[in-house]
Structure formats: structure tokens, C-alpha cells
Amino acid sequence: MQRLRTFLEHHCDNPSLVDVIDGLMVACKDIAYKVQLGSLAGVLGSAEQENVQGECQKKLDVIANDLLKNSLRAMPQVKGLASEEEADPVACNPDGEFLVLFDPLDGSSNIDVNVTVGTIFSVLAARPEDDANHESIYLQTGERQVAAGYVLYGPSTLLVLSTGNGTHVFTFDPRIGEFSLQRESVKIPATTKEFAINMSNQRFWLPEMQNYVADLLRGEEGPLEKRYNMRWIASMVAEIHRIITRGGIFMYPYDSREPAKPGKLRLMYEGNPMSMLIEQAGGKATTAFEDIMQVEPTSIHQRVSVVMGSADEVDTVIRYHKG
Ligand code: AHM
Ligand code: MG
Numbered sequence: 001m002q003r004l005r006t007f008l009e010h011h012c013d014n015p016s017l018v019d020v021i022d023g024l025m026v027a028c029k030d031i032a033y034k035v036q037l038g039s040l041a042g043v044l045g046s047a048e049q050e051n052v053q054g055e056c057q058k059k060l061d062v063i064a065n066d067l068l069k070n071s072l073r074a075m076p077q078v079k080g081l082a083s084e085e086e087a088d089p090v091a092c093n094p095d096g097e098f099l100v101l102f103d104p105l106d107g108s109s110n111i112d113v114n115v116t117v118g119t120i121f122s123v124l125a126a127r128p129e130d131d132a133n134h135e136s137i138y139l140q141t142g143e144r145q146v147a148a149g150y151v152l153y154g155p156s157t158l159l160v161l162s163t164g165n166g167t168h169v170f171t172f173d174p175r176i177g178e179f180s181l182q183r184e185s186v187k188i189p190a191t192t193k194e195f196a197i198n199m200s201n202q203r204f205w206l207p208e209m210q211n212y213v214a215d216l217l218r219g220e221e222g223p224l225e226k227r228y229n230m231r232w233i234a235s236m237v238a239e240i241h242r243i244i245t246r247g248g249i250f251m252y253p254y255d256s257r258e259p260a261k262p263g264k265l266r267l268m269y270e271g272n273p274m275s276m277l278i279e280q281a282g283g284k285a286t287t288a289f290e291d292i293m294q295v296e297p298t299s300i301h302q303r304v305s306v307v308m309g310s311a312d313e314v315d316t317v318i319r320y321h322k323g
Contacts, residue, residue, distance in 0.1 A: 003179070007170075008021060008163070011168075016097050017123065020072075020078060020098050023078070024071065025179065026071050027068045028068075028151040030067050043063055044111060044112050045058070046059065052301060053084070053301060058105070061104060065086070073090070073092045079093060079097065079126040079132045080092050081102070082099070082138050084104065096126060098123050098124065099137065101122045102122070103270055104119055106270065109234060110233070115233065115234075118238070118241075120269060121147075121148065122145050122273040124138065135299070142272030143293045145276050146164065148272070149161035149273065150241075150274070154241075156171055159179050160241065164276075166280055167186050167244065167280040167281040188247050188278065190282070192248045192310040193229060194242075194246075195229075196232055197232065197253070198234070199230070204256045205255050206253070206321075208288070208320050236270060243278070247310045249307065250309050251317070252265050253288060253306070262304055265306050266301060266304070274308060275308060278308045284310075286314055289305075
């Protein structure tokens with residue numbers, strides 16, 4: 001089985017980027033180990049503090065953030081980093097070529113119930129003259145990502161990665177401490193009968209989204225003429241991994257609770273990297289009105305409406321919003 005490093009040396013023409021991904025994996029292996037030990041390592045429960053978004057942090061949110069930050073700061077290739085758990089970007093090494101943005105532990109409301117969580121990351125290029133303390137240099141569209149990925153801490157620990165040349169799945173082998181290639185260039189089926197959305201928010205959605213989901217629920221008797229099944233894990237990494245594996249559609253759409261925050265998920269740490277992985281696997285990713293990776297970011301922690309997965313089903317959602 002091909003090891004991650006060997007695979008990247010053949011598929012990625014920038015050796016510095018290979019080093020950055022290696023550095024990220026050093027931290028992620030440590031996070032995987034701590035997630036696995038759970039209460040034995042004393043890492044479950046609340047950190048009794050809030051992050052910049054006003055959300056209560058779990059102990060593991062803080063631990064995962066620190067591990068990633070320490071690993072990336074030590075890398076000469078990394079110019080700066082931005083994290084969902086940090087108020088401001090952190091400058092690393094002035095000569096670095098890359099900016100790394102990450103959600104250290106996505107789905108962290110699931111940690112205490114032993115359900116799959118993960119680390120999501122996005123890598124952008126930096127220019128020599130950029131000042132990594134300045135938020136503006138991180139505000140690049142998703143189309144400019146040079147790499148994106150997530151590490152899933154589930155029954156197995158997996159890495160799903162794209163450097164712009166397909167989406168590839170690697171499994172962590174704890175016997176040798178390495179990720180090995182499991183599936184190269186995965187392809188998401190274009191059609192699906194499986195959708196994922198938090199139905200309890202239904203009354204807050206735009207009327208177009210309400211109509212679409214109502215038609216999903218009507219099954220064979222509705223205009224979509226299919227019997228759909230629903231899944232909701234409340235862990236985006238786990239939902240996206242299901243879609244990467246067997247297709248489906250995942251939505252966290254606009255809602256009326258806080259119009260200034262279009263949706264719950266963050267563009268830079270969740271929307272963009274997941275969109276790159278989905279699109280590199282033949283799927284689609286939209287806000288329902290425009291491609292997520294074309295959204296011009298205006299602030300590092302901004303939120304975005306998310307609809308992504310099997311291409312034909314995403315097109316159907318877009319059609320409902322055009323109507
Ligand atoms: P987090 O990054 O703070 O964990 O929040 C993001 C998570 C996603 O993983 C998941 O899709 C969503 O929040 C679940 O939200 P809800 O609690 O509305 O089901
Ligand atoms: Mg998250």
C-alpha cells in the first residue's frame with residue numbers, strides 16, 4: 001500500500017506543500033490519539049470558555065487547536081495560520097509560502113457522545129510581501145486554494161485530501177503510524193436518494209428551500225419522483241465523508257434567525273475546503289445562488305450557506321432557487 005508521503009511526492013509538484021501536509025498530519029495523529037483515549041486522557045467535557053464566535057469550547061477544541069498551531073508555527077513553509085478557535089490570524093514564519101486555515105475539531109458537540117469528529121483544513125498561497133498578521137491576505141476565494149482536506153476521527157482515522165488533482169482517501173495505520181492510500185480519485189455519484197439537513201430549522205429557511213425539502217419528503221408522489229432517506233449526524237466531516245463514499249446532499253442553508261450570518265458554517269474553515277474536496281470528486285457546492293468557491297470573503301470568520309454533494313441533486317436545489 002502506498003504511503004501518503006510517497007503518493008504526494010508523485011502527485012504534487014511543490015515539495016514545500018508536501019512538507020506542510022506532513023506537518024499537519026503530525027498534529028492530526030496526536031489529535032486522533034487523544035480522541036481515542038477520551039476520558040482516559042481527561043480530554044472530554046467543556047473547557048469552560050467561549051471562542052470568538054461566542055460558542056462554548058470543549059477541552060478537545062482547545063487541545064486540537066494548540067496542537068495544530070504549534071506544529072504549523074514550527075514549519076518554515078508556513079507564513080501564517082487562521083483558526084475557527086482564534087480571534088485573529090497568527091503570523092508564523094516570514095519566508096513561508098503558505099497560509100493554513102483550519103477548523104481544529106469539527107462536530108465537537110459530538111465529542112462527549114463518542115461520535116465521529118474531524119479536523120478540516122485549507123491551504124492558500126502567500127506572497128513574499130504579505131504580512132501574515134493582516135486578515136486581508138487570508139481573504140482569498142476558495143478557487144485559490146492549493147490544497148484542502150479533512151482528517152476524520154471515527155472507527156478508523158482517515159485523511160481525505162486534494163491538491164487540485166482529484167480527491168484521495170488515506171487510512172491511518174496505527175501499527176506503523178502512517179497514512180496509506182485507500183482510494184485514489186474518488187467519484188461522487190451524480191444522483192442520490194439521500195439528504196442531510198437539520199430539519200428542526202425548517203421554519204427559518206427561505207421559502208425556496210422549504211419547497212425543495214417538502215418535495216423530498218413527498219417521495220415518489222412528489223415532483224422529484226423518488227423515495228428519499230434522511231441522515232443527520234451533526235458533524236459536517238462525517239456527513240461529507242458519507243457523501244464522498246456513496247453520494248448524497250448536505251445542506252446548512254440560509255435561515256432567517258440572523259440574516260447577517262448566512263447559515264451556520266464558516267466559509268474559510270468549512271465551506272471552501274469541503275467544496276474543493278467535493279468538486280474535485282465530481283460533485284457540486286453552492287450557496288444555492290452562487291458557487292461557494294467564488295464567494296468573495298470579507299472577513300475571516302464569515303458564515304456561508306452550504307449546499308453540496310451529488311451534482312444532479314445540487315442542480316435541483318439551484319433550480320428551486322431560480323424559480
Ligand atoms: P462546529 O465547527 O462548532 O463543530 O460546528 C459545525 C457543526 C457541523 O459539523 C455540523 O454540520 C453542524 O455544526 C451541526 O449543527 P446543528 O447543531 O444545528 O445540528
Ligand atoms: Mg466546524
